[in-house]
Amino acid sequence: MNQIDPVIDADLHAYVDDQLDVSRRIDVEAYLSESPESAAKVMADLRIRDELRLALAGSASTPHQDTREAARQLENAINRHQTVDIFRRAAAIVLLVGAGWIAHGWIAPASIGEVVASVPPPQFVAEAIRAHQTAELRENISSLSATDRFDPAEIRSATAIVLPQMPANWSVRDAQVFPSTFGPSVELEIEAGEGRRLALFAVRPGAFAVQQVLMQESDNAKAAYWQIGEVAYALISETEQADRLADEARRLARTLY
Template identity: 60%
Template sequence: MTSTDPILESDLNAYVDDQLAVGRRIEVEAYLSERPETAAQVMRDLRVRDELRLALADHRTVTREATRDAARLLERSLSHRRFSSAFRRAATIAFLVAAGWTAHAVLGPFGATEVVASTPPPAFVEEAVRAHKTTLLRDTMTSQPETETFDPAEIRSATAIILPDLPKSWGVIDTQVFPSAYGPSVELVLEPNKDERLSLFAVRPGSFAVQHVLLFHADNARAAYWQIGDVAYALVSESRKADDLAETARDLSRTLY
């Protein structure tokens, strides 16, 4: 039975810390789905948490035990909202800079590359990459005409998927709807610059989450993916550098708030 208890600040903190029972977590997610500003703050908190965890994982072989213990304490502290956003950012930067200098001392300069997801990506990311490759195949076939008509309102009405606002200079080369496990997905083939192709894939993955942009490499393609509420997105490219693709994905994600 659904609880009628109000969602408190402590519930949001526990949600970020992965300390809620499944039933209460569902109630928090329903609460966040109706409050975009609060969901955005939770997303920022999750990003701080994940960046710290990733930094700890990347540097566990080169940092001293005392440094790791201090970082874990910092990670727990940052999840509590009594600290201001400015403090959280400053503390995170300070830790990451310290960890970076430690790695520099042991591994030498330029010992690290761009950050990618350290765990397997969600299934929708692989769907996005497959859709991207299918689009490239379609592009070589004269019998498969492109559909350049792009109506975000029509897509939202038909699929319940909200697409991000695109830069005015970008062209929409093709619009396709694909089947997926939890309803239709949408793929846009975009042309940010002449002869450059990006694929924007959006789908309802069947779960609620607030996930900041992460990177995934698959063969020759890169995907920058994120999720806001019950809709997930992936920006796929075979030409853009990882950092540039991730920053572009962040710009698109900001238009959804």
Template identity: 55%
Template sequence: MNDAIDPVVEADLDAYVDDQLDAGRRIEIARYLSHHPEQAARVMSDLQARDELRLALTGMHSKGSPETSEAARRLERGLMRNRLLGNLQRVAAVAVLVGIGWLAHAGFGPLTISEVVASTPPPAYVADAVMAHKTSLVRAGMKSQSEVNSYDPAEIRAATAITMPQLLDRWIVNDVQLFPSAFGPSVEMEIRSDEMKRLSLFAVRPGSFDVVKPKALRIDDSTAAYFQIGDVAYALVSDASPADLEIVASQLAKTLY
């Protein structure tokens, strides 16, 4: 009689492709795929695309498809897809979040991007990350809003299909919240560090697959450094300089490979 295993969901298959499972769970997923050929074929295709993309990005010779190599070169140069309906998605996300603390939006006023970076508009989720950061500051000053500092990246992955980067040394998690967005749940994490005092890490699935190297910019009185790996995008927000925050974002991005 075969031992029963936990139900296999889409997040498990994504974690299998991303090498995020322990050996025992990978064996269970492999057993599941051996009985589900259609799912197995899709997973094998994802594994091939992942490996080809990694090889192309590192400049190694690969026998992968020319399309993958060309896509990697475009991504490495930092070209990003135009995000249609970006403003509508941002407005929809704010409307949903009004009931859980996003009323602070009215007090912050519209977000403005400095002229230095105006020629390269950031993705829509960056504005959401800055707003989430400001909201977390408001929450921190409210006695009625209790902080949740128990951080379990595996649980977040299982619930949202969002893989969180490995936190840097001496970082202390003050609060972790899940917020709805136009593409599903997003993660807002408030962090304390000796170097940057207080900063936020925002993660969301923006609805597209891309590879974007860390970039930093000023939005109002905050700095945001954003990057994307695969189908998950990340943004760090703090009062640090763009150069310093971009270095930290690069360190976080390396933990995801």
């Protein structure tokens, strides 16, 4: 990080708004990699920004006047680099008006449901689904025994991948390392209680990012994926409801801070 030109709040706002040049983005990302608390705030702001864009983009009809006015106020607040709390409050206004929920009053950003990605997901999501399918195939071949022995510290030492802390009622029934585009990845097959089976995939995708939980659905699996710093994660299920899978992914993500 450049010590002569330190990262300030205005830089973080500009990073969220995609207003920085490449050199300054690198400075900000280096700062975030050393400051988990700031990275968490930026991750929350990116989530609100993307949910706002999705809410506005998903409206098929012309916005009402009060929606346009709320959006204009939000744009002015962003341009003046006001505080994060003002940004969140303005974003909540536009989301509520656009969805027709203004009668319910103010709600916290955390209560917004899962986001389904409107752009193609990163390559690691496809790798996560393939790793899960490979693990399922291996389970059906008796000569290829699964292993439930895994040590998070050992995995971190060998792969530089930090795994989230799993709930007490979850148990790992298989742990494997797979090759990926940017190095080794880790795939865990999990018993999550109530007969639920999930897969957790983690990989270093080759670029720093702070990405909130997004959803991707394919023909035979759902993936809730996110990234914190240099490690990306995907929680995979073939049967889980999308909103519950997204909640579980957020729960895992919080343990990484």
